[in-house]
Amino acid sequence: MAIELLNKEFTITTYYGTNTMSAMDLGYYFEFDNAKRMFGRCFYIEKKITLSKPLCSENLDKIETRITNTMLHELAHAFCVKIYGINLGSGHGANWKSIAKQIGCDGERCYDGNEVNKPKSKYMLVCETCKKETPKYKKTKRESACAICCRTHNNGKYSDKYKLKLVVNY
């Protein structure tokens, strides 16, 4: 289902005109992750869309609604960032909402407060090696590496290999 939607071409009309695109065309790939609270995530820089394996398996009965909607939600983020750029296109503003509705998503935020717990911070720095997540309340441009991994694998010296990835939570 997720892969099908990743490949699917959507026609989106915005201020800039009408575009037909699929997330696949934009270079995105799909992966399950083990997130416990975030149903889906869209990584703009790495061009990756993830769905939570534990949350999906708990909601298999709602595959046509809940899971599909989450996937569409994340696709809307990918298209929105493509069309408006990362500064104007990220988040759940009017630009995103309009795209989300055009592709068949309900246009609601990533989570439903009653069903899935809400993460506290808007951004998160994630280490891909040890999976440690550090909440960030503001977007940061400064690059940093995972201190734990640098200490464990690199004698405490900075290494690009353990660079932290900025993730937008909602």
Ligand SMILES: [Zn+2]
């Ligand atoms: Zn979102």
Ligand SMILES: [Zn+2]
């Ligand atoms: Zn690490």
